[in-house]
Amino acid sequence: MENTLVYACRVQDREVLRRSSSGGAFTAISDAFLEKGCAVLCARYNYEEHRTEVKLALTKEERDASSGSMYMQSYALDSWKEALSWLKENPDRKLMFAGLGCQAAGFMQFMKMNGMSERIFTVDIICHGAPSPEIWAEYARSLEKGGKLSKLNFRNKKTGWSKSVGTVCRGGEEISISQYRRIYTDRYTIRPSCHSCPYTRMDRDTDITIGDFWHMEESMPDFVDEMGTSLVLIHTERGKELFDEIKENMDYRESNTTDCWQLNLQEPTKPSVIRHKFWRDYKKHGIDYVMEHYGSVTFLHRARRKIQKILP
Numbered sequence: 001m002e003n004t005l006v007y008a009c010r011v012q013d014r015e016v017l018r019r020s021s022s023g024g025a026f027t028a029i030s031d032a033f034l035e036k037g038c039a040v041l042c043a044r045y046n047y048e049e050h051r052t053e054v055k056l057a058l059t060k061e062e063r064d065a066s067s068g069s070m071y072m073q074s075y076a077l078d079s080w081k082e083a084l085s086w087l088k089e090n091p092d093r094k095l096m097f098a099g100l101g102c103q104a105a106g107f108m109q110f111m112k113m114n115g116m117s118e119r120i121f122t123v124d125i126i127c128h129g130a131p132s133p134e135i136w137a138e139y140a141r142s143l144e145k146g147g148k149l150s151k152l153n154f155r156n157k158k159t160g161w162s163k164s165v166g167t168v169c170r171g172g173e174e175i176s177i178s179q180y181r182r183i184y185t186d187r188y189t190i191r192p193s194c195h196s197c198p199y200t201r202m203d204r205d206t207d208i209t210i211g212d213f214w215h216m217e218e219s220m221p222d223f224v225d226e227m228g229t230s231l232v233l234i235h236t237e238r239g240k241e242l243f244d245e246i247k248e249n250m251d252y253r254e255s256n257t258t259d260c261w262q263l264n265l266q267e268p269t270k271p272s273v274i275r276h277k278f279w280r281d282y283k284k285h286g287i288d289y290v291m292e293h294y295g296s297v298t299f300l301h302r303a304r305r306k307i308q309k310i311l312p
């Protein structure tokens with residue numbers, strides 16, 4: 001397609017919207033596949049191993065377990081082979097892939113080599129960078145000393161989408177994981193390859209790109225919803241056909257590539273200047289030390305953020 005189509009949208013089902021990271025575009029798109037007996041390959045959290053794994057979902061229940069952004073690099077494990085076997089066993093069905101840009105490119109290459117690419121629909125996710133899975137697993141194990149973890153939510157919208165907080169339940173009690181979110185957003189744990197990511201562009205090789213529609217209070221203030229809005233970028237004719245099919249289940253507005261702009265649609269996230277110091281401290285002192293020292297908001301940090309907001 002010559003020009004990327006841009007939409008701001010959110011699912012009408014408020015419960016789906018509440019549990020989704022953005023506006024629920026992933027659920028709306030994958031519903032269209034699952035309802036036709038097609039498969040969805042997406043990421044799911046494993047509470048035993050404390051890691052995110054790519055899995056094949058054939059039902060809405062299995063797919064729902066993939067709702068929410070897990071801020072760590074996910075493991076593909078045997079999922080690509082399982083997807084290939086499923087495609088061979090179901091020659092008249094299609095498969096939707098949802099994952100980060102690098103994962104979508106790798107998966108599509110694998111499917112091309114196996115002559116299946118025509119049956120694959122790809123959805124990639126705008127990405128700030130994938131953090132080290134080791135740091136998350138160490139942090140989760142440290143938290144788990146106080147009780148079993150469940151209901152992990154990196155984007156809990158109880159304080160609204162734009163002010164979302166990270167939470168997990170430990171022995172039935174909700175606790176904060178804001179320290180982990182802070183070291184991620186402050187760019188200490190992002191994998192080195194993400195800092196030269198070739199997929200941080202507006203035009204992509206996937207059918208659809210999804211993410212957060214930030215700053216919409218400037219371009220469409222009457223469409224703002226504190227439970228979140230998805231940004232949907234459509235790159236192909238079949239992406240457009242699919243969006244036409246699902247849009248009746250969503251509230252949506254057409255937009256453009258200027259109003260939806262965010263950094264990772266133009267360039268990769270830059271590494272923190274003290275990244276090496278973080279890793280040196282982690283190797284020397286362990287996870288609890290770096291969470292305390294780098295994950296807590298100090299008075300100085302808060303003051304610097306306030307000044308940055310005031311300055312033009």
Ligand SMILES: Cc1cc2nc3c(=O)[nH]c(=O)nc-3n(C[C@H](O)[C@H](O)[C@H](O)COP(=O)(O)OP(=O)(O)OC[C@H]3O[C@@H](n4cnc5c(N)ncnc54)[C@H](O)[C@@H]3O)c2cc1C
Nearest residue numbers: 020021022023024025026042043067068070127128211212
């Ligand atoms: C590491 C990471 C960084 C992100 N950075 C940005 C950003 O800078 N800007 C932005 O606009 N959006 C970013 N997002 C995307 C955003 O947070 C939402 O995931 C996206 O908008 C989909 O939300 P939703 O409401 O449509 O669906 P949801 O129901 O929340 O679906 C989440 C989707 O993300 C996939 N997913 C979750 N965790 C992972 C993972 N670790 N690896 C691969 N796939 C995963 C699931 O399979 C599912 O497809 C990021 C997501 C991740 C995982």
